[in-house]
Amino acid sequence: MTAYKDLSKNELKALKKELTKKFEDVKAKGLKLDMSRGKPSTEQLNLSMGMMDVLTSSSDLVCEEGVDCRNYGVLDGIKEAKQLLADMMEVPKDNIVIFGNSSLNVMYDTVARSMIHGVMGSTPWCKLDKVKFLCPVPGYDRHFAITEHFGIEMINIPMTPTGPDMDMVEELVSTDPAVKGIWCVPKYSNPQGITYSDETVHRFAKLNPAAEDFRIYWDNAYGIHHLYEDKQDYLIEILMECKKEGHPDMVYKFSSTSKISFPGSGIAAIAASDANLKEIREQMKIQTIGHDKLNQLRHARFFKDIHGMVKHMKKHADIMRPKFDTVLASLEKELGGLEIGSWLAPRGGYFISFDSMDGCAKAIVAKAKEAGLVMTNAGATYPYGKDPHDSNIRIAPSYPTLDEIKLAMEVFTLSVKLVSIDKLLAKAE
Amino acid sequence: MTAYKDLSKNELKALKKELTKKFEDVKAKGLKLDMSRGKPSTEQLNLSMGMMDVLTSSSDLVCEEGVDCRNYGVLDGIKEAKQLLADMMEVPKDNIVIFGNSSLNVMYDTVARSMIHGVMGSTPWCKLDKVKFLCPVPGYDRHFAITEHFGIEMINIPMTPTGPDMDMVEELVSTDPAVKGIWCVPKYSNPQGITYSDETVHRFAKLNPAAEDFRIYWDNAYGIHHLYEDKQDYLIEILMECKKEGHPDMVYKFSSTSKISFPGSGIAAIAASDANLKEIREQMKIQTIGHDKLNQLRHARFFKDIHGMVKHMKKHADIMRPKFDTVLASLEKELGGLEIGSWLAPRGGYFISFDSMDGCAKAIVAKAKEAGLVMTNAGATYPYGKDPHDSNIRIAPSYPTLDEIKLAMEVFTLSVKLVSIDKLLAKAE
Numbered sequence: 001m002t003a004y005k006d007l008s009k010n011e012l013k014a015l016k017k018e019l020t021k022k023f024e025d026v027k028a029k030g031l032k033l034d035m036s037r038g039k040p041s042t043e044q045l046n047l048s049m050g051m052m053d054v055l056t057s058s059s060d061l062v063c064e065e066g067v068d069c070r071n072y073g074v075l076d077g078i079k080e081a082k083q084l085l086a087d088m089m090e091v092p093k094d095n096i097v098i099f100g101n102s103s104l105n106v107m108y109d110t111v112a113r114s115m116i117h118g119v120m121g122s123t124p125w126c127k128l129d130k131v132k133f134l135c136p137v138p139g140y141d142r143h144f145a146i147t148e149h150f151g152i153e154m155i156n157i158p159m160t161p162t163g164p165d166m167d168m169v170e171e172l173v174s175t176d177p178a179v180k181g182i183w184c185v186p187k188y189s190n191p192q193g194i195t196y197s198d199e200t201v202h203r204f205a206k207l208n209p210a211a212e213d214f215r216i217y218w219d220n221a222y223g224i225h226h227l228y229e230d231k232q233d234y235l236i237e238i239l240m241e242c243k244k245e246g247h248p249d250m251v252y253k254f255s256s257t258s259k260i261s262f263p264g265s266g267i268a269a270i271a272a273s274d275a276n277l278k279e280i281r282e283q284m285k286i287q288t289i290g291h292d293k294l295n296q297l298r299h300a301r302f303f304k305d306i307h308g309m310v311k312h313m314k315k316h317a318d319i320m321r322p323k324f325d326t327v328l329a330s331l332e333k334e335l336g337g338l339e340i341g342s343w344l345a346p347r348g349g350y351f352i353s354f355d356s357m358d359g360c361a362k363a364i365v366a367k368a369k370e371a372g373l374v375m376t377n378a379g380a381t382y383p384y385g386k387d388p389h390d391s392n393i394r395i396a397p398s399y400p401t402l403d404e405i406k407l408a409m410e411v412f413t414l415s416v417k418l419v420s421i422d423k424l425l426a427k428a429e
Numbered sequence: 430m431t432a433y434k435d436l437s438k439n440e441l442k443a444l445k446k447e448l449t450k451k452f453e454d455v456k457a458k459g460l461k462l463d464m465s466r467g468k469p470s471t472e473q474l475n476l477s478m479g480m481m482d483v484l485t486s487s488s489d490l491v492c493e494e495g496v497d498c499r500n501y502g503v504l505d506g507i508k509e510a511k512q513l514l515a516d517m518m519e520v521p522k523d524n525i526v527i528f529g530n531s532s533l534n535v536m537y538d539t540v541a542r543s544m545i546h547g548v549m550g551s552t553p554w555c556k557l558d559k560v561k562f563l564c565p566v567p568g569y570d571r572h573f574a575i576t577e578h579f580g581i582e583m584i585n586i587p588m589t590p591t592g593p594d595m596d597m598v599e600e601l602v603s604t605d606p607a608v609k610g611i612w613c614v615p616k617y618s619n620p621q622g623i624t625y626s627d628e629t630v631h632r633f634a635k636l637n638p639a640a641e642d643f644r645i646y647w648d649n650a651y652g653i654h655h656l657y658e659d660k661q662d663y664l665i666e667i668l669m670e671c672k673k674e675g676h677p678d679m680v681y682k683f684s685s686t687s688k689i690s691f692p693g694s695g696i697a698a699i700a701a702s703d704a705n706l707k708e709i710r711e712q713m714k715i716q717t718i719g720h721d722k723l724n725q726l727r728h729a730r731f732f733k734d735i736h737g738m739v740k741h742m743k744k745h746a747d748i749m750r751p752k753f754d755t756v757l758a759s760l761e762k763e764l765g766g767l768e769i770g771s772w773l774a775p776r777g778g779y780f781i782s783f784d785s786m787d788g789c790a791k792a793i794v795a796k797a798k799e800a801g802l803v804m805t806n807a808g809a810t811y812p813y814g815k816d817p818h819d820s821n822i823r824i825a826p827s828y829p830t831l832d833e834i835k836l837a838m839e840v841f842t843l844s845v846k847l848v849s850i851d852k853l854l855a856k857a858e
Contacts, residue, residue: 037501039500040500042500045497045499045500048499049486050486052484052485052486052488053485056481056485057478057479057481057482059481061481068471069693070474070691070692070693070694071468071469071471071474071691071692071693072466072468072692072693073693100529100530100721101721102718102719102720104716104718105716108715108716109716112541112545115545115555116541116544116545116579124555126544126545126555127555142715142718145715146715146716149715150545262499262723263499263501263718264498264499264502264718264721264722264723265498265499265721265722265723265724283578286537286571286575287533287534287575288533288534288537289533289571289693291529291530291531291693292529292530292694292721293693293694294691294693295694295721295724
């Protein structure tokens with residue numbers, strides 16, 4: 001393979017002609033493909049169908065603490081659900097509060113509470129002139145949407161292969177009291193699939209924030225979402241690490257079963273220190289009488305325990321793995337050596353992150369759309385939707401079938417090639 | 430029956446001796462009774478057990494708009510659930526948004542959103558020096574807890590047999606721009622069981638608020654919770670009324686199926702004007718990807734339509750009616766004519782409101798507790814837990830059995846008598 005940058009203008013033009021022909025052929029098929037969101041496939045949903053039969057009209061619907069799950073009562077989650085999610089989140093079950101169906105909602109509420117009531121006695125953020133959050137980039141668009149919604153200033157922190165640039169994080173967190181939080185997807189990160197290294201987690205736990213109400217927003221969305229049996233990432237548990245370093249209150253940890261059981265009908269939780277949870281419960285008892293205990297019971301009885309959940313995740317992996325492998329094989333085969341893009345091969349999570357040549361991402365996504373392939377909007381992985389290099393594209397291979405992914409990757413790689421050639425030709429002018 | 434106030438000191442003392450003996454006898458039984466919360470009984474929960482069998486692993490889990498309810502998608506509720514709850518709330522289905530399991534949570538979020546973002550472009554309440562809510566009293570403690578939590582000043586508005594004192598409401602709403610809302614339980618009110626008269630609703634719709642961001646918080650929690658077939662209250666639908674009067678945006682209407690299907694595992698909704706819902710959806714899409722659609726589908730398929738729900742409510746009424754009748758009969762038999770308390774006989778809802786002589790409620794609740802009967806805390810029906818007359822006590826007869834209610838009422842009426850005698854004797858000193 002010759003790198004495109006080493007091709008002459010005429011060679012590029014000839015190649016463009018040939019690829020344009022191919023692109024028009026694919027376009028003529030009138031495809032309708034979607035690789036935009038991290039949405040489980042129907043095959044994955046079918047794995048949890050047994051959950052629909054766990055509770056019936058002849059079931060005992062009383063939970064371990066003796067409460068009828070059909071009635072009011074139990075504010076912060078039934079015991080068996082707490083145990084299951086505590087094991088999933090690798091924390092003691094007393095350090096967990098169960099919520100409704102959405103961890104995003106828990107994160108939103110956590111920021112909202114800080115805005116209106118402050119954090120453990122600090123000034124409510126809405127009374128401050130400026131509140132800032134650090135945002136490792138590329139990152140999760142819905143995190144950034146929350147902080148933008150509350151008028152919080154977002155500061156880009158570049159991701160490295162071991163996690164966010166910790167020199168920058170340490171500098172900003174320790175010197176600027178307006179920095180109140182950092183969004184993290186620490187394992188199989190969205191979109192790169194990077195897992196924070198031991199050193200990165202240690203450095204997080206050792207942070208000395210200028211703001212007493214600084215918190216790490218640790219969204220461990222893909223904690224047990226491995227792709228392989230033999231190659232798995234390990235992440236150091238942050239709550240214990242912060243406790244060891246004398247900062248037990250510095251972290252909120254979020255998770256849910258959305259991509260384990262059913263998205264939208266799963267259960268979500270927060271894990272945090274006793275002091276943080278005390279404050280959260282105080283607010284929670286004003287906000288609700290309690291969350292859906294029948295669904296908590298349904299989850300606890302279906303998975304039985306964390307071992308049951310881990311076994312279940314292997315079935316998800318069996319469905320996801322070939323899809324990731326197909327995307328990666330296509331990238332390697334079609335783009336390998338051309339020096340017009342780079343990507344990582346994650347060991348878990350829901351995404352593959354692709355970086356094009358600078359200034360090409362928007363055009364590539366637009367080009368792919370021409371041929372019927374919907375990708376996540378270019379820029380979405382950055383705060384305010386602004387990718388300063390216009391280079392990052394998130395590939396979400398979970399929902400389409402293998403055949404659809406093959407077609408989609410044909411469209412995608414052709415789009416990358418064509419847009420890159422145009423870029424190189426424009427440079428050569 | 431001679432009114433206690435007409436008894437001589439010696440007669441009162443003799444009566445006290447006799448009643449104290451009775452009280453000690455009841456106390457010796459070591460009862461454990463609870464009439465504190467509006468919690469459905471097990472018998473009522475059993476009415477909805479069929480709901481546990483509606484969705485199974487062999488069910489079609491695709492909703493009317495063709496979306497797989499097991500996956501992400503559909504922000505504001507599936508069509509069939511919207512139709513069902515729209516009919517329940519007597520509004521067009523386009524004027525409804527479905528939420529999670531708790532209407533209290535929807536109300537909390539509505540206030541929180543106004544605090545941080547304002548209402549349709551107005552100044553966020555957290556930026557204002559003073560925000561006030563009108564609170565018809567006696568009222569629902571959890572409403573008052575929300576406004577207190579947000580630091581909103583609460584102003585008592587006395588309830589009358591036709592609803593809140595509308596002269597006072599009109600005066601305050603039209604002159605004070607700090608008045609941003611009023612809490613209403615317009616039908617079978619908590620705790621009195623009063624339904625707002627036609628005139629009251631008309632006067633609400635005709636309000637001319639000094640604040641552009643004033644909203645009526647219309648918590649129609651007991652809209653179809655009748656006790657009788659032949660005696661039912663009717664409430665004029667407020668959204669349409671406000672629209673007719675040129676104030677389409679002035680009201681938020683809340684409801685849920687908590688006391689229809691399962692408390693904690695029901696579905697909640699807000700009904701409002703297009704403009705209000707537009708703003709709510711804008712925020713909602715930041716807060717969550719969507720609520721539990723499987724539970725929405727479960728409800729829609731179980732009740733089928735509003736007629737199914739109405740039929741279902743008749744079964745609830747058959748269970749509730751004798752309990753209310755028992756409480757009312759006991760009050761009449763034991764306290765009728767004594768002029769030491771008054772009460773209303775509601776036609777629906779979950780509560781009977783009792784008013785003792787001034788300055789006796791706290792002592793009565795404490796006295797009842799001595800003999801093992803837990804009542805709602807005296808004062809709970811007022812903002813800040815402060816009943817200026819210390820006279821209102823909420824009786825919640827739904828959870829205990831008929832036999833328990835009989836015992837509980839024996840304890841309660843004895844407590845009322847004894848505390849009242851002490852009060853009269855103290856006055857006579």
